[in-house]
Amino acid sequence: MAAPxxxxxxxxxxxxxxxxASPYGRRAGLLRCAAAAGQAGFFTRLGRLIKExxxxxxxxxxxxxxxxxxxxxxVDELLTYWNLADTDRxxxxxxxxxxxxxxxxxxxxxxxxxLREQIRDGKLKSGAEIKxxxxxxxxxxxxxxxxxxxxxxxxxxxxxxxxxxxxxxGKTTSxxxxxxxxxxxxxxxxxxxxxxxxxxxxxxxxVWAERTGSEIxxxxxxxxxxPAVLSQAVKRGKREGYDLVLCDTSGRLHTNYxxxxxxxxxxxxxxxxxxxxxxxxxxxxxxxxxLNMLQQAREFNDVVGVTGFILTKLDGTARGGCxxxxxxxxxxxxxxxxxxxxxxDLQPFDAEAFVEAIFP
Amino acid sequence: xxxxxxxxxxTVLLLLVLLPTSTLCSRAxxxxxHSHGHGAKRSPPPATPSPPPPSPPAAPQAAAxxxxxxxxxxxxxxxxxxxxxxxxxxxxxVRGLSAIAVxxxxxxxxxxxxxxxxxxxxxxxxxxxxxxxxxQALLRTCAAKYGDARDALASAxxxxxxxxxxxxxxxxxxxxxxxxxxxxxxxxxKPGAYPAELAAREEALKQLCSVALDIIALLSSxxxx
Numbered sequence: 001m002a003a004p005x006x007x008x009x010x011x012x013x014x015x016x017x018x019x020x021a022s023p024y025g026r027r028a029g030l031l032r033c034a035a036a037a038g039q040a041g042f043f044t045r046l047g048r049l050i051k052e053x054x055x056x057x058x059x060x061x062x063x064x065x066x067x068x069x070x071x072x073x074x075v076d077e078l079l080t081y082w083n084l085a086d087t088d089r090x091x092x093x094x095x096x097x098x099x100x101x102x103x104x105x106x107x108x109x110x111x112x113x114x115l116r117e118q119i120r121d122g123k124l125k126s127g128a129e130i131k132x133x134x135x136x137x138x139x140x141x142x143x144x145x146x147x148x149x150x151x152x153x154x155x156x157x158x159x160x161x162x163x164x165x166x167x168x169x170g171k172t173t174s175x176x177x178x179x180x181x182x183x184x185x186x187x188x189x190x191x192x193x194x195x196x197x198x199x200x201x202x203x204x205x206x207v208w209a210e211r212t213g214s215e216i217x218x219x220x221x222x223x224x225x226x227p228a229v230l231s232q233a234v235k236r237g238k239r240e241g242y243d244l245v246l247c248d249t250s251g252r253l254h255t256n257y258x259x260x261x262x263x264x265x266x267x268x269x270x271x272x273x274x275x276x277x278x279x280x281x282x283x284x285x286x287x288x289x290x291l292n293m294l295q296q297a298r299e300f301n302d303v304v305g306v307t308g309f310i311l312t313k314l315d316g317t318a319r320g321g322c323x324x325x326x327x328x329x330x331x332x333x334x335x336x337x338x339x340x341x342x343x344x345d346l347q348p349f350d351a352e353a354f355v356e357a358i359f360p
Numbered sequence: 361x362x363x364x365x366x367x368x369x370x371t372v373l374l375l376l377v378l379l380p381t382s383t384l385c386s387r388a389x390x391x392x393x394h395s396h397g398h399g400a401k402r403s404p405p406p407a408t409p410s411p412p413p414p415s416p417p418a419a420p421q422a423a424a425x426x427x428x429x430x431x432x433x434x435x436x437x438x439x440x441x442x443x444x445x446x447x448x449x450x451x452x453x454v455r456g457l458s459a460i461a462v463x464x465x466x467x468x469x470x471x472x473x474x475x476x477x478x479x480x481x482x483x484x485x486x487x488x489x490x491x492x493x494x495x496q497a498l499l500r501t502c503a504a505k506y507g508d509a510r511d512a513l514a515s516a517x518x519x520x521x522x523x524x525x526x527x528x529x530x531x532x533x534x535x536x537x538x539x540x541x542x543x544x545x546x547x548x549x550k551p552g553a554y555p556a557e558l559a560a561r562e563e564a565l566k567q568l569c570s571v572a573l574d575i576i577a578l579l580s581s582x583x584x585x
Contacts, residue, residue, distance in 0.1 A: 089493075092494060095549075099541050100505070105540075166527055167524050168522075289512070289530050298494075
């Protein structure tokens with residue numbers, strides 16, 4: 001007998017049809033959570049999370065990338081009147097447009113060289129074909145390197161998600177918005193205020209707990225260390241039947257090795273409290289820092305083993321290309337992107353919808 | 361040799377004894393005018409009358425603080441020249457000095473963006489035409505990248521005001537990286553055509569960002585201890 005699928009079937013035929021009809025492609029707007037069939041009950045409660053996102057979500061994504069799209073609108077102008085004799089000039093300008101949108105030199109050059117080769121081989125004969133090839137190229141980079149943008153929530157309750165990143169990048173806010181998303185799907189969520197270093201972070205998380213109707217574990221002992229708080233939260237999550245434990249951690253600079261080591265302790269403590277935890281370690285990166293996020297991502301990954309990215313503040317920047325750079329460079333998927341201030345504006349990442357949003 | 365190596369350390373230790381803590385510790389005492397961005401948190405007035413805050417450091421002490429701070433940076437001379445050129449450095453604490461360093465770097469990035477745009481718009485002389493269309497396009501990209509650096513430094517200044525020193529560092533690092541794109545593009549598309557003026561400005565910005573990062577690191581470490 002075939003092994004039961006680890007990804008729940010989540011679309012009714014009607015829903016499937018509506019997704020196919022969407023201009024953003026079949027996979028657009030889907031957030032899927034991989035799970036063992038035996039834990040189907042847990043994921044049923046998160047049912048709507050893994051269904052088609054509302055059309056308004058796709059619209060939000062589209063408007064969230066308006067600045068990047070504006071930057072890249074030159075591509076359409078370049079390709080509209082493209083002719084073979086003009087190839088080098090057009091490709092040079094395309095390269096510049098990609099760089100201005102923070103695709104990064106390595107990727108921009110690779111994309112342009114691929115297109116140049118295809119034009120030379122006679123595979124691309126019009127501006128429209130070049131644009132489609134450009135989109136395919138970017139989509140290929142995103143899906144081959146960072147293919148699995150589904151949340152991997154494991155086999156047992158509670159699923160544990162650890163959020164890491166530098167202070168000021170939107171870490172606590174992202175955790176709050178994640179909680180909101182899960183609570184909306186009927187999940188029982190527990191927050192852990194592992195940022196014991198800053199009282200303000202704990203206060204902020206308490207506000208989010210209140211707003212989302214989640215429970216929270218905080219350090220009553222002012223000298224409590226983050227690992228102790230996280231351990232306490234996971235034990236409580238197990239004891240009281242929570243579906244999810246969302247762990248905040250102290251923000252630290254990626255070059256501060258002493259503090260980074262504390263993250264390793266947090267990770268070990270979670271695994272000790274619940275085998276297999278944390279199921280996800282999500283690194284929050286501020287989109288407005290552009291390519292500098294690569295260095296942060298590299299170092300956090302070396303220390304703690306990042307499983308996915310949350311890219312925030314992308315609506316306020318024209319640097320959407322950094323999404324591609326960070327995935328390509330590290331082979332780690334983007335799981336969520338922040339495209340606005342609102343509670344619903346932390347969007348599950350979908351590569352096709354992203355490419356359509358920046359190159360309509 | 362050992363004595364020479366000990367001298368900067370002795371200066372810092374001497375400063376710690378001489379200076380009121382408010383001038384060294386960014387958390388205590390009044391911050392310089394530079395460090396009050398729109399996000400700065402001001403504490404409410406105390407319920408009971410409190411002693412007046414310590415007066416700003418006297419000129420010799422201020423100069424000593426600048427020197428001690430610059431001792432921690434990779435470009436001591438650049439640091440001293442940068443900070444001393446701003447009159448507010450005489451009343452600034454370390455946080456204020458970091459804001460000054462970031463402001464100077466931002467001014468440099470802004471100047472570089474304008475210079476690149478000006479080069480893109482100028483045609484040179486009849487004998488030596490400056491740029492064909494493709495070089496002008498590259499220069500416009502350079503102007504955009506220096507503009508990004510300027511914006512990143514503005515964000516860094518806001519982060520310093522909010523005492524988010526980690527993110528201030530991230531923004532300054534980003535600012536130092538943006539001009540690299542300009543050089544890389546020239547190297548790939550028009551080798552040998554990278555304007556000397558931009559090369560000089562890029563190096564200056566790199567040094568100023570390095571100084572700013574080193575000063576912010578002092579704030580981060582005092583914050584973490």
